Amino acid sequence: MKLHTSSVAPNPRRVAIFLGEKGIEVPTVEIDLVAKQNFDPDFVALNPLARVPVLELDDGTCIAESVAICRYFEEQQPEPPLFGTGAAGKAIVEMWNRRMEFEVVGNISFAFRHGHPYWEGRIEQVPDFADLCQRTIQERMTWLDGELKDREFIAGDAYSIADITAICGFDLGRVAKIRIPENLANLSRWYAAVAARPAVTATVPSRKK
């Protein structure tokens, strides 16, 4: 088994944190996105969308999409459960993980992609869309702050994949100059708690050895 990954990109980081929380070690192959190694034919053969992460199983099966990869490992090693427990618990985690992807990470990611010089020449940038996403994420952070008033984590009282998705999004937001406002005390408290987890600190790109 091999995990094709990037130690500086947010979606591979979701998988890295997930594995860290479970204490699972997987051999990795670093794909240099700045050097566009993800467009090398050998890599495109694994994932025609040319994106990391990709989990290559020993029989050659390739699993792309970070959440799909995390689900594979949840099935292999259910403890600690990071996709919730029981019918309602699993559905609630799914609901919040999707909300984090669409409402939070989506806006942050589009603000970055459409507003940052890194993407010039890589995608067709629409600066007005970056501005819209910058405004929308401010609304989403206020909403999330209210949601976190009475609970510790995004999906309830247990840490889950939804927290992993969200923190990777907020950390990506720094490159797009998106910060959690200090007056959002619940969201700030949540961020500080999740950022301090060993599996999270071990994957902060600038602190990686």
Ligand SMILES: N[C@@H](CCC(=O)N[C@@H](CS)C(=O)NCC(=O)O)C(=O)O
């Ligand atoms: N939905 C996919 C997104 C994967 C993705 O966008 N990966 C980025 C890194 S965070 C990538 O490979 N970007 C390379 C590029 O767009 O050139 C997932 O969750 O894995």
